Amino acid sequence: MSDVIRDEFVDRIQAIGNAKSNESVELNAKVTETVRTIHFRDGQFVKKGQSLVELTRAEESANLAEARSSLDNAKREYDRAIKLEKDAFVSEAQVDKLRSDLEMAQARVGALQARIGDRLIRAPFDGIMGLRSISPGDVVTPQTVVATVDDISVIKLDFSVPEAYIGVLKDGMTVYARTNAYPDRRFEGEVTSIDSRVDPVTRSITVRAEITNQDFALRPGMLLTVDLVRDRSMSLMVPESALVPAGDKQYVLVVEDGKAVRREVTIGRRVPGKVEIVDGVKEGETVIIEGTVRVRPGGAVKIVERREMKKTESAEATADTAKADESTPTPTPAPADGSDG
Structure with missing residues (x-):
């Protein structure tokens, strides 16, 4: 047995x-030079x-000292x-030349500082x-990937949605995500952007959500299931097992005054293990x-055990509600004479 309950339904x-x-980002050197020192460890924040x-800069440092x-x-x-x-001991033309010399000296110092900065x-x-692939003494070029850096304090989650849902998509919608790497965790985020184009092959549109990831549990490239x-x-919700189909109609057996009463119902949306009852x-x-x-409409029933349908605790729980435990005793049909047996 189970009671009809009013529960949160999440579409x-x-x-x-x-x-x-x-x-x-993949970091590259701006010049071809030898690696002098590496100041980071793999996986370091x-x-x-x-x-x-x-990178080695001995020549540039010497030139900078001379320029200064x-x-x-x-x-x-x-x-x-x-x-x-x-x-009036110095002409204006001489002052202008010395000013020009000063500006040129300043420019040369700046250029050498920039070369050292490179x-x-x-x-x-x-x-x-990321994992480094260079060592001190290696010669790197502008084409060499020296290091990779990823900001994963926030994870961007891209997923495709059928074009039929475009009318309901909007920024700020709640997203729940799961990954096999953390089977007991649920990650929550929200939609931040929707692509401007529909893929003409898949007839779907890409949606992007952002999930806060302060503990760095999620990593780029991971596959997640998204709700x-x-x-x-x-x-109003009843366990899916309560439905008794007959043709194109659906019925449930309601217990009234100790007897089973067959009642037609109008069903709505479904989630695993439960179904929405619109009317009946x-x-x-x-x-x-x-x-x-095995239960005849109008026959008496004896309640062996009443099972309470677990209410949804959250949006995610609607998807994970387990089906009824098959080990629970079933209602016992009353004998044909209507006695309680």
């Missing part, structure tokens, strides 16, 4: 999604701007000329380092869920 769209990094790889010395001399000459110009590879954002919550409503029963009524083929 979902199911799909398969691929996890992607919030941000992902790094901060934006943190030094990752340092020339800049200091140019600045002294220019400052001296400015003072002498006031007393030999220091930094993290462009907070993230997790996109379309709607929530409170509905009331909340709190008792229906027979096992042994229905």
Whole structure:
């Protein structure tokens, strides 16, 4: 036996999604040079701007020291000329030339600083380092992948939905996702964007959701099953096993005054193990869920055990509600004489 209950019904769209990094980059050297020092470990969390790889820069450092010395001399000459110009000991043309020399010296220092900067590879954002494939002493070129960085604090989950659902898709819709890597966990996120085009081959549209991933449990490339919550409503529900089909109609056996009464019902949506009843029963009524083929309408029944249908605890639970335990005793049909036996 089971009571008719009013429970939350979650209308979902199911799909398969691929996890992607919030941000992902392959870092390359800007110049061809020898690796001097590596400042990160495989899988290490790094901060934006943190030094990752340092390339050899001895020649550039020497040239920079020379350029800075020339800049200091140019600045002294220019400052001296400015003072002498006031007393008319230096012409305006000479001052202009010294100013030009100073600016050129400043530009050369800046250029050499930039060249040294090209030999220091930094993290462009907070993230997790991938497995390194270089070692100190290796010669790298602009085509060499020096390191990979992934920001996985947020996971982007892309999945395809049939074009028939385009009318109900919108940003902010709740998404629940699961992966075989964590069978006991459910990850929650929300839709952040919907593609502008429908795939003409699959007749589907790509939807992107974002899932907070502060513990880094999810990784780029993982496959997840997705439940996109379309709607929530409170509905009358009975176990699916309570239905007694007859032709194109559906019936349930309701227990009234100790007897089984066959009643036609209008069913709505289904979830594993449960079905929505639109019309035909009331909340709190008792229906027979096992042994229905052996129970005669109008016959007396003896309630051996009443089973309470577990209410949905969350949207995800509607998909995971187990079917009734087959070991539970079935209602015992009364003898033909109508006695309680």
